[in-house]
Amino acid sequence: MKQFVCFLVLSFSFFVPANAQVGGGGAWRTLEPMPSARQEISTAVLNGKIYVIAGFTSTGASTNTVEVYDPTTNSWTSAAPIPILTNHNNAAVAAGKLYTFGGTSNRTFLYNPQNNTWADVAPMNFQHGNTAAVGVIDDKIYVAGGNGGAMTERELEVYDPVANTWTVLVPMNVARNHTSGGVIDDKFYVVGGRGSTNAPTALEVYDPQTNAWTTLAPMPTARSGIGVGVVNGKLWVFGGEIPQIHAEVEVYNPISNSWRRLPDMPTPKHGIWATTIGNKIYIPAGAVVQGLGATNINEVFTVANKTADYDGDGKTDLSVFRAGNWFVLQSLDSSVRAVQFGLSSDTITPGDFDGDNRTDFAVFRNGTWFVLQSSSNTFLAFQFGLSTDKPVAADFDGDARTDIAVYRNGFWFIQG
Known part of the structure; x- marks a missing residue:
């Protein structure tokens, strides 16, 4: 049965809230602050809620803290901590299950929301520390870059939740850590980072059908420690550092293989992880100064739908x-x-x-x-x-x- 919502309009006015900023491409809004200040975190969406996992405190101490943001109520709760203290870790949801992995070890943890517990599953082949790029295609988790151990920072591997196995794939063209990525039309895009000369601007895409990487138009602003979201088939890149902290927002269009600049984000941040729900990109926590400087500021960017x-x-x-x-x-x-x-x-x-x-x-x-x-x-x-x-x-x-x-x-x- 089709459903509909009915509203009675008695009067109306148009306004922009005091905590909102409207600019090209969308609008920013400040949300309820996260209970703890953290940076070098990872985030993922499970059942409509955003899980913010581990990271550094403002003093550089690793944490195992997990805090959960509910966009419908603009409120935070706590979840069970992960089994280890870590930072620069990674996270993803595949087949309706939440995983966190990498950072200071190659361990992979699976979250059980029914009993609020974490459990080890198959470890990665590589550590993928200092923040890798992560994408999910056909309920499989792709992880690229990062460092630790004998890594060259080009490594790519994929996790199959059904088989509980990690498989090494063809490496990236560009070595990088402190990077990020997203999936558009079943292809995995990786952008920015540091660790090699070209990393801060490099954009490349992986096609699982051919197991090959293709180099694309470089990002205009060189940076690492960025947040990336995908909305409307485009790659939205926020913040970062190298050498200074960045507030830039740039959007990549795969159809034209081109970038465009939008107005800056209201709070320059790095050590962030962007989470997308619909046409909203949430960016909780991060650092507001170069290096250590964790914050609990929580903001969302709503992408304007072009007509x-x-x-x-x-x-x-x-x-x-x-x-x-x-x-x-x-x-x-x-x-x-x-x-x-x-x-x-x-x-x-x-x-x-x-x-x-x-x-x-x-x-x-x-x-x-x-x-x-x-x-x-x-x-x-x-x-x-x-x-x-x-x-x-x-x-x-x-x-x-x-x-x-x-x-x-x-x-x-x-x-x-």
Whole structure:
């Protein structure tokens, strides 16, 4: 059964909260501080909650502390500490299970939320200390870079939770630690870091299908100790250091193999780990000065969903609707695209309904929605609303997909 949310609008105003900063690409908001100040942490999302694991205190002492942030209540709780004191460790959720690994040892721990305990599983082949890059593809955890023992800082291995095994894969092109990464379209991107000449700006991508790395456009700002999130099929890079502390926010678009600069983050930080939920990127804790300087500041960046980005390059495209025809001047290559979809009497309602980071052609007609999905070039038709309603499609729940909604006589109806 389809669900909807109904709101009665009595009055309204538009405002920006005192603790929010709005800039290009999205908006920042300060959240409830973390109970403890830590840096060189790792984080991961389990059941909608963010686990912040281990790291340094402001004096450089390793910890085993685990604190849990609930975005729905803007509050913190504690979870069982991990079995060892560590820092610069790594974390990921695969197949619905939370793991932390590396740092000061090659041990891997699995968290059981039912009884709030940690247990050893298969150890890694390498230590991957001083923060590696981590990505999850098909419920397998990929870990690249870091150092410790006899590592060259190029090592890549993958963990299979079903088999409980780590397998060594082809190494990266660039040696690095204090790095980070993310997954886009089942490919593992690794960016920034230190440990070799090119590491601070280097971007490369691993394809599990070919077991090969490809070098991509370098990041404009050289840095390590960064946080990376993936939203709308793009790589968002925050903060870092080398040699000074950084506040830069830069976004990589894999379609155009290009970077763009956004306004700085409100609190320059390094030793961070970014966590993505929908179109929100959470950055708790970290260090606010070069070297040791742990903080408990907790901030979130909400990525603005661009309208009319039909080619997925992160820029709004000029477009017109005329007699059932759409004409789009694509900013990616300056070509003009013409598509027949809809009737001249329809109300146009474009948006990213299928979540592929491209705007879909869509119209509203007599209470029925028609959507041409850019991901498959197929169309959907479904009824939601009355012929007299006003369509107000938007991303109301922050999952980076456009939601179906109508406005009627002071009420908003949003399809769940």
